[in-house]
Amino acid sequence: MKAVGLYRYLVIDDPESLLDVELPQPTVSGHDLLVRVRAIAVNPIDTKVRKPKEIVEATPRVLGWDAAGEVVTVGADCSLFQPGDRVYYSGDVTRPGCNAEYQLVDERIVGHMPLSLSFEQAAALPLTSVTAWESLFDRLGIALDAAQNQDRSILIIGAAGGVGSIAIQLAKLVAGLTVIATASRPDSVAWVSELGADQVVNHHALTAEMAAIGVPQVDYIFCCSHTDDYFLSMVELLKPQGKICVIVDAFKPLDMTLLKAKSATFVWESMFTRSMFKTSDMIQQHHILERVAELVEAGTLTTTLNEVVSPINAANLRAVHARIESGSAIGKIVLSGW
Numbered sequence: 001m002k003a004v005g006l007y008r009y010l011v012i013d014d015p016e017s018l019l020d021v022e023l024p025q026p027t028v029s030g031h032d033l034l035v036r037v038r039a040i041a042v043n044p045i046d047t048k049v050r051k052p053k054e055i056v057e058a059t060p061r062v063l064g065w066d067a068a069g070e071v072v073t074v075g076a077d078c079s080l081f082q083p084g085d086r087v088y089y090s091g092d093v094t095r096p097g098c099n100a101e102y103q104l105v106d107e108r109i110v111g112h113m114p115l116s117l118s119f120e121q122a123a124a125l126p127l128t129s130v131t132a133w134e135s136l137f138d139r140l141g142i143a144l145d146a147a148q149n150q151d152r153s154i155l156i157i158g159a160a161g162g163v164g165s166i167a168i169q170l171a172k173l174v175a176g177l178t179v180i181a182t183a184s185r186p187d188s189v190a191w192v193s194e195l196g197a198d199q200v201v202n203h204h205a206l207t208a209e210m211a212a213i214g215v216p217q218v219d220y221i222f223c224c225s226h227t228d229d230y231f232l233s234m235v236e237l238l239k240p241q242g243k244i245c246v247i248v249d250a251f252k253p254l255d256m257t258l259l260k261a262k263s264a265t266f267v268w269e270s271m272f273t274r275s276m277f278k279t280s281d282m283i284q285q286h287h288i289l290e291r292v293a294e295l296v297e298a299g300t301l302t303t304t305l306n307e308v309v310s311p312i313n314a315a316n317l318r319a320v321h322a323r324i325e326s327g328s329a330i331g332k333i334v335l336s337g338w
């Protein structure tokens, strides 16, 4: 089968950082589905896994953790899917990724893709939807019932990116929160407004802009960017008894004692926890993806796809990795076709 892989971990403008390779097609067992991959999205995790280091792989390492495709065969222990089903999923960062024509994935972290969407529109959604859903509803404990969230507000930092784009919709259209989104460029401001943000502030002057719009503090903060840079602002902008969820590594110690006076909650989200540790509730990611598909079919949620690049090959993937690495993506960039 065709695939894009790497032997060495190199800067993205090195033509050997991602290579076109031929690999044997994998065979299913247990809870795995064999999926024919039709479209993939690139996420910052791909570029972080690929970042330069002194390791050389004996066989090509395949990256990619966002896919839409068709089930080809199912393992003996599968009960959720059948051959021919159209599916979407992020996958497991400890296993080979979706930058390949065929991929094995545990059915407990897969959903039926919304049939009203194309493969490209569906591939934009899984990783970011699971991340945003787990952050808002599992980690921050926000009620799924909008009636319980009246007069409650959330600040989403870095809201025009892939995660923020779906988080705005879940927070506004599912949870009924007042959503303040951060964006710093005219295009990203327009994008987050279109997705439903009630107000938009520039993250490069966060506390001043929050004061300027008359919202000095919020109930929840979901930070999708530079945890270190925003930590002190988040402490200041949080209401007493409020909750903060972060998804980006911190590179220096964060002073948790600053949260004590407000009895604030600080929580991490990693969307790979459930698959990496095979937690007893890992099937929750199947349920999240099924629920997101229902919300798309109902017209509540919309795809966050912003651009399609074709075909899926090393040259195109290198170009998209470079754009994701620049930190300037708006919504999702998807690659499709072999």
Ligand SMILES: NC(=O)c1ccc[n+]([C@@H]2O[C@H](COP(=O)([O-])OP(=O)(O)OC[C@H]3O[C@@H](n4cnc5c(N)ncnc54)[C@H](OP(=O)(O)O)[C@@H]3O)[C@@H](O)[C@H]2O)c1
Pocket: 043, 044, 045, 127, 128, 131, 157, 158, 159, 160, 161, 162, 163, 164, 182, 183, 184, 185, 188, 189, 203, 224, 225, 226, 246, 247, 248, 269, 270, 271, 272, 324, 327, 328, 329, 330, 331
């Ligand atoms: N823990 C997890 O499970 C998990 C899951 C998914 C993603 N992540 C991480 O979360 C981060 C966001 O992911 P993503 O897919 O949304 O990324 P993305 O799509 O690449 O985000 C791009 C957006 O980031 C914004 N941005 C750039 N610099 C910023 C800054 N200094 N402050 C605030 N916003 C800034 C930009 O908005 P403007 O152009 O408006 O500045 C841009 O639209 C990444 O670091 C990713 O690795 C973690």
